[in-house]
Amino acid sequence: MIRIARVIAATLALVAILVAAPRPAAAQSPEVTAPPKPRPADHKPHAPSTKPSAAPSGAAAPATPEPSPAAATTGTNAAEPDMAYGAFQRGYFLTAFALATHRVEDKGDIKAMTLLGELYAGGSGVPQNDAKAAEWYKLAADRGDRDAMFALAMFALEGRAGPRDREASAKWLAAAAKLGHPLAAYDLALLYIEGQLFPQDFKRAAALLHAAAQAGNPEAQYALGTFYKQGRGVPMDAAQAARLWGLAAIADNTDAEVEYAIALYNGAGVARNEAGAAALFRKAALKGNPVAQDRLARILADGRGAPKNPVEAAKWHLISKAAGETDLMLDDFVNSLDADTRAAGEKAAKPWLDALKRPKS
Numbered sequence: 001m002i003r004i005a006r007v008i009a010a011t012l013a014l015v016a017i018l019v020a021a022p023r024p025a026a027a028q029s030p031e032v033t034a035p036p037k038p039r040p041a042d043h044k045p046h047a048p049s050t051k052p053s054a055a056p057s058g059a060a061a062p063a064t065p066e067p068s069p070a071a072a073t074t075g076t077n078a079a080e081p082d083m084a085y086g087a088f089q090r091g092y093f094l095t096a097f098a099l100a101t102h103r104v105e106d107k108g109d110i111k112a113m114t115l116l117g118e119l120y121a122g123g124s125g126v127p128q129n130d131a132k133a134a135e136w137y138k139l140a141a142d143r144g145d146r147d148a149m150f151a152l153a154m155f156a157l158e159g160r161a162g163p164r165d166r167e168a169s170a171k172w173l174a175a176a177a178k179l180g181h182p183l184a185a186y187d188l189a190l191l192y193i194e195g196q197l198f199p200q201d202f203k204r205a206a207a208l209l210h211a212a213a214q215a216g217n218p219e220a221q222y223a224l225g226t227f228y229k230q231g232r233g234v235p236m237d238a239a240q241a242a243r244l245w246g247l248a249a250i251a252d253n254t255d256a257e258v259e260y261a262i263a264l265y266n267g268a269g270v271a272r273n274e275a276g277a278a279a280l281f282r283k284a285a286l287k288g289n290p291v292a293q294d295r296l297a298r299i300l301a302d303g304r305g306a307p308k309n310p311v312e313a314a315k316w317h318l319i320s321k322a323a324g325e326t327d328l329m330l331d332d333f334v335n336s337l338d339a340d341t342r343a344a345g346e347k348a349a350k351p352w353l354d355a356l357k358r359p360k361s
Contacts, residue, residue, distance in 0.1 A: 093125025314345025
């Protein structure tokens with residue numbers, strides 16, 4: 001199966017679309033439900049993740065390249081390995097182009113059409129040409145290839161090979177999602193949540209998120225977990241929410257790490273594990289998440305889940321506060337510290353605070 005270049009980063013500039021849950025009393029770790037992060041529409045696709053760094057772009061492959069274990073079997077013979085895709089995975093783009101062209105001419109191979117679109121879209125082994133890429137994607141999409149449909153959705157969204165067209169993008173997303181494309185299902189779910197191109201429909205959005213989550217998409221797992229927490233489009237189910245956040249957290253989704261840590265700390269839908277929650281909060285805090293930084297500060301101030309450490313508690317509170325997180329209880333805690341402890345916390349926070357002041361590139 002052709003893996004379209006990392007266009008997951010290129011999607012709809014949507015509004016914040018899930019409602020944040022209210023903050024509970026200070027006795028528990030406050031719950032904050034963040035919306036799925038919409039991916040910026042002007043972000044360009046990255047190079048294919050399968051491209052090996054060792055192989056130079058445009059290099060010729062060995063005479064008989066060994067097919068990739070992940071390569072799709074396409075064409076008229078289902079047992080025939082896709083040598084074109086195998087070459088593509090290894091970065092032998094000239095060979096991939098030649099083999100894909102032969103497969104199209106000899107067999108009318110749909111996946112080879114999509115691969116040719118990918119090569120032109122990325123300028124891999126051939127001059128970059130969005131118009132030719134779109135032509136090849138369209139040929140494959142018209143013949144039922146879901147990866148080509150998703151690529152056309154991203155092209156329409158970004159204005160590649162033509163003006164930006166959200167309606168055309170939505171049409172191709174719907175077609176790809178119907179054929180089981182997980183990223184298309186996730187993006188289409190966001191459209192149903194947004195309620196502009198389609199009537200707002202949380203039940204339909206939840207079904208699409210479920211399809212994407214089942215395929216292992218961590219953004220969909222996180223968003224569907226939020227749906228289960230709120231009872232939006234699905235029955236309210238804290239255990240399902242925690243399970244999905246746990247899966248997304250394993251995939252290093254920071255928002256899911258925070259939500260799963262909150263569930264662990266409070267024993268909501270999962271067995272209470274304050275030490276495990278503290279470890280997850282620390283992981284997300286180190287990645288710059290202000291909610292995690294605030295919760296870690298509370299844990300270090302109270303000594304629940306980790307040993308008390310007033311210096312570290314002050315440090316993380318000051319960092320999260322500078323990033324916009326408000327916590328009056330921690331304000332009082334820091335103000336109650338003796339001058340030396342407070343100064344040590346401020347010193348520890350300074351590198352982070354200086355980094356927050358720097359202009360973002």
